[in-house]
Amino acid sequence: MGMFILRRTGVMLLTAICLTFIVFIMTNLYPNLEKLAKNEGNFRMSDAEVASFLGNRGYTQGKLQNYGEWLGVLPGYVIEGIDGKTRGRCSNHGAIVEDAGRYCGVLQGDWGFSSRFKEPVLKIVATRLALTGKLMFWVLVVMVPGALLIGVMAGMREGSRLDRSLSTGAIVTTATPEYVSGVIFIAIFTSSAVGLKWFKGSATSAMENATLENFLLPVLTIAIYGMGYIARMTRASMAEVMTAQYIRTARLKGVSFANIVLKHALRNALIAPFTVIMLQIPWLLNGVVIVEVLFNFKGFGWVLVQAASNNDIDLLLAVSVVGVVVVLLTQLISDIGYVFLNPRIRIS
């Protein structure tokens, strides 16, 4: 087991390094850098000025070198520019500061500086991630019990009317992406055209003070899309368990149906959904981005969109690191959890 975790962690690190390298290359393509230079300097720079601007700040050293500096395994550049000033990466791309270290990358805890928000990246990511964490928490609170309940009820009597109607409902929710259900919710519950106005169409105020009024719609929008998929998986697993021999034995012994479902079937039926739920979390990240943009909730997803549309290189790299770590971590947890939950599987 220890070996397994170790190997998985190794693969995880390798994947994270490869992916951040790809993101690094893509954000550092020359057209992107040109845009960055014009944003930072002024918009009327000539091509030669752009080139010297970038050269002075170490952007033209070669991608591997730059990536190493960002990672913190190579010493940060110190360049005497064409304009005569000396700049260093570890001095915030500005004039050399005495106490700046030689290395300043992610490994040293320096995630860089956001050009869009004019703040340290680490601080932005931490605050925004906390906000999104709140959103995700409530999404999971709504989604997981709801999906499991629907799946178990549909799967306990396969082919019954209850099963058919719940399964159809689950298909409908999987066919409704967040940007569709979100706008439908906004149209019905918040617009002056329909006139119900039960909830608010913007979740900006939920960042400090989440109430039912401003937070229910974003949470529901994300939860509903994921719910259908988990419910269908739970239903399949429950239906399979209900045909097992030991359930038939229990029935023949005269155990009541409620007891069969709750005491005998449920525990075995919930192993597969656990994996599905863990693997669904990365997909929630998509929903989070859409919903945060739609409801103007300024969390992690909103930051992702801001960073990407402004080509904020440091922030974008940090965002992708977080995204990749979330994906890989949930995969790892689902694998390990599966082994613990399912006694039939033992990894040697």
Add this chain to the structure above:
Amino acid sequence: MQNLTWTGTLGAYINPFFLTALCAFLIFVVAAAARGFSRADGPNPINPTPPSIALFGPTLIIGLVLWLLSLSGLSPFEILGLGNMWLSLAVCLLIGVTAGFGLFQISSELVFKLVWGTFYAALGLFLIYLVVGLFVLPETMGIVGAISKRLTPTWIALLVTFSVSIYFKRSLGLYGKLFDSPVGMIGLGLVLFWVFTALLGAGFDLIATHDPLGQVSGMKNKHPGIPLRGAEAGDYPYYLFGGDTLARDVFSRAIVGSGIVIVIAPAATVFAFMVGITLGLPAGYFGGRLDTVLSFLSNMVLAFPVILLFFLLVTPEIIESGLPKYLAVILFVFPVIFVGVAQYSKNRLKPNFLTLQFPIMMIIAIWLYLSLISEAGAVISILPPLLDLFDVPSEILVVFVSVVFVNSPTVFRIVRGLTLDVKTRDYVAAAQTRGERPWYIMLWEILPNVRGPLIVDFCLRIGYATILLGTLGFFGLGLESESPDWGTTINAGRKLLSVYLAPVLVPAFSLMSLVLGLNLLADGLREESLRD
């Protein structure tokens, strides 16, 4: 001229019946759900559920539904509000107990019969709107009738397809079996509806009432059914679903937008399947280092948050650098490889094949491939303009490439898993003993035998590709901002969503119905393919 109402002058007589049937249906659905939640299929004589528990479900459901309705302040339920939320809750639950008790006096069969009866009544009345609308003026049957009339070509095509297919269904294989399952039929109906609408509406321009990009002054932000200002003799006199923020016709945009979605989503899925199959089969069959490398790559793409990938791939700066083009060069070569290898491995021993048929086929395939990727004046222009058969607009190519890129790793994983499962079967061993080459075994022994799950996944994946396309449009990536595709339209309309619903809800429901149709179709196919 007056605004069109939803159902017109004739509809005013039918509306009361339709609304009654609809309300009755909703009430019986709640009743049936309440009954079904406690005892799904009748009482159990050996271990009867105690009445206290049996009544719990109906009480809760009916009570809470009533309570919510009373909170909403709709006119007939306002009385239940009683001025106090909690008092009202208690009263609602009390009514729930009584109603639940009453429900158990009726047999569950009767409740379900009532549900279906009212459902068919409502459906039948709705069909009257559609059918009568075909033959009368827009004023008589309102917006619903007028839209039904505009969609006449689609209805005819659907009717012909369905009657022919049902007549010949025994000789049509898996497709014919779809007509045995209601779910599959509904799904197929929805999908075909959009396919025909796209083909006849966007392809032949038989359905749309106006130019999807044309702006008419005075038609900005109008509600559905608005008469066209300054209409001339040949113009259609109404904007059926109103006008959007740029005074364009919402109905026509939705119809023409379906053309973009219906072409890109399935085509991107086909390419993703080609990539996934061409790489997944050898990875599963040979295993070893090839499998390790390919699996690592596919896991890597899958570990990328999709939206981040879109933002990285589809920004103008990246497009300028030509990266999507290079990606297209790599991804689009797989169909050529697939066709070439498949034909070679099957027919290589036939006379004349290697000298005549195979070279011709490959030349055509490679020519198509080169025409697809090369574009005069762009980063990659290999073919001289004279030989270049067609140019794909670059923004569509970018969207296409990113959807293919996101989907192919998942297909790869599915194909690899299926191959691992099937390669231990006897018929594979028999083929190996016969001395068949590996590629023949993969493409002509393994692949046909795993087609069932692949077809089902293909349907689901088209739906997913549709959702991804919408996501791209929603973030304003790729397609131009005035493109009528559904995602872009939703994005454009959401700023004024609280006042003008139609510009957003029309494309939203269109997208939802198409994806729902594909999901139901996949469900029907799965059910029918499992049956035999």
